[in-house]
Every structure is written in C-alpha cells, then in structure tokens.
Amino acid sequence: xxxxxxxxxxxxxxxxxxxxxxxxxxxxxxxxxxxxxxxxxxxxxxxxxxxxxxxxxxxxxxxxxxxxxxxxxxxxxxxxxxxxxxxxxxxxxxxxxxxxxxxxxxxxxxxxxxxxxxxxxxxxxxxxxxxxxxxxxxxxxxxxxxxxxxxxxxxxxxxxxxxxxxxxxxxxxxxxxxxxxxxxxxxxxxxxxxxxxxxxxxxxxxxxxxxxxxxxxxxxxxxx
Numbered sequence: 313x314x315x316x317x318x319x320x321x322x323x324x325x326x327x328x329x330x331x332x333x334x335x336x337x338x339x340x341x342x343x344x345x346x347x348x349x350x351x352x353x354x355x356x357x358x359x360x361x362x363x364x365x366x367x368x369x370x371x372x373x374x375x376x377x378x379x380x381x382x383x384x385x386x387x388x389x390x391x392x393x394x395x396x397x398x399x400x401x402x403x404x405x406x407x408x409x410x411x412x413x414x415x416x417x418x419x420x421x422x423x424x425x426x427x428x429x430x431x432x433x434x435x436x437x438x439x440x441x442x443x444x445x446x447x448x449x450x451x452x453x454x455x456x457x458x459x460x461x462x463x464x465x466x467x468x469x470x471x472x473x474x475x476x477x478x479x480x481x482x483x484x485x486x487x488x489x490x491x492x493x494x495x496x497x498x499x500x501x502x503x504x505x506x507x508x509x510x511x512x513x514x515x516x517x518x519x520x521x522x523x524x525x526x527x528x529x530x531x532x533x534x535x536x
Contacts, residue, residue, distance in 0.1 A: 314429055315339040315357065319349040319375065320364040320391075329362065332418050333425075346370030350378060357443050357536045358386070360428055363408075365392040365399070373406045380407035385441075387428040391416060440475050442519045443536040447472055461513070466491060470506050474522060474532035483529040503530075 316338050318329050326342045333340045341356065343349035347370040349361070361379070365372035376388055390403045393414040400411045409431075410424055440447040446455045452468045454461040463471065469491045474482065484503045492502070507530055511522055521533045
C-alpha cells in the first residue's frame with residue numbers, strides 16, 4: 313500500500329488528514345515541520361508528500377527545494393491557506409507537483425492524491441524504487457547512492473520480477489516460464505542457482521530480502 317507523509321505544524325490538521333487517509337487504506341506518517349520531514353525521508357521510503365507552507369524551522373517552500381536536491385520524482389502536494397497566484401507560482405518554482413487551498417475538501421484531496429500517484433506510477437513503471445535504491449529495467453542496472461551494479465540479464469529479470477510484486481510468492485515454474493520461456497529445456501534447479509547468486513551479491517543490503525517459501529517458491533520482502 314502507498315505510504316504518505318503529511319507535513320503540517322497544526323496537529324489537528326495532521327490528525328484529521330491521517331484519519332481520513334487511513335480509511336482509504338493508505339499508510340500515513342506525519343511531521344510537524346519541514347526539518348522533521350527531511351529527517352524522516354532520510355530513513356524511510358514514502359510515495360507522496362502533503363506539505364503545508366507556513367511552518368517553523370523549515371517551511372514548505374524550503375522543504376520542497378531541499379527535497380528536489382536529492383529526489384526529483386517524489387510527488388509533492390502543497391496544501392495551504394495561502395491562495396494568491398504568487399503563492400502557487402512560488403510553490404511550483406520550488407518543485408511541487410500540485411497545489412490545494414485550505415480549507416480542504418476531503419473527497420477532492422483524495423482525487424488529487426490518486427491522480428498524483430497514478431502519474432508517478434506511469435513515470436516510474438520501468439523503475440522500482442526502494443529507499444535510495446533504483447532498479448531500472450531500461451538500463452538493467454541497480455543503483456544505490458553512487459554505487460551502480462550491472463547483473464547478467466536473467467539475474468536482473470529475476471530480481472526485477474520479485475521486487476515488482478513484494479510479498480507475492482512465485483513458484484519455480486512461474487519464474488521459469490516468464491524468464492526462461494515455456495519452451496526452455498533448462499531445469500528448475502537453475503532458478504535456485506540464480507536466487508543464490510542474487511542473495512550473495514546483495515547480502516548486507518538492508519532494503520530488501522529474497523525469501524524461500526518451503527514447498528512453494530520465492531518472494532521478496534521490502535524492509536524500508
């Protein structure tokens with residue numbers, strides 16, 4: 313499920329938004345200012361940020377500008393009582409994706425969130441992001457910070473398949489059919505070999521884990 317970060321210095325607004333979004337089955341975390349939000353993003357993966365403008369320490373504009381120095385893709389919805397065109401323009405210049413004026417209609421808020429997430433998914437449909445890890449199908453690379461790893465094609469496709477559907481169990485036959493093909497003569501033991509290679513290459517990475525499900529197959533678990 314999508315994880316949303318709400319950044320607002322008004323605890324009542326944080327509470328009401330959190331309650332409403334959780335009814336829609338979103339996972340919600342909150343921050344009372346931009347600095348706390350940046351600290352959260354340094355440790356936690358989120359799919360969308362809802363941010364106010366007027367906050368102590370780091371306001372919404374400053375938060376968004378700082379966010380864009382290390383993450384260009386995370387959708388940001390700015391929500392503020394400020395309604396002048398200049399305020400909206402400043403928000404978009406700082407790097408936001410959408411703007412809503414308070415007071416907020418909860419149904420309209422949900423529509424904005426769904427639209428932003430849909431656009432983000434379309435833009436990233438060939439990429440999987442886990443924390444600061446990016447698995448790029450087009451370049452067949454795995455990037456973590458400044459480290460770039462290239463895998464043999466079958467290993468990459470296997471990893472991409474598992475991570476594209478976290479917690480879903482795939483049987484060896486399913487994996488063989490999709491990655492090696494229906495007509496391939498390779499025995500299913502090769503899946504076990506490729507899983508072992510992936511585990512060895514990514515041991516020590518805390519962001520994900522490939523698990524064996526006895527008698528069934530394999531699944532990937534996201535840890536961040």
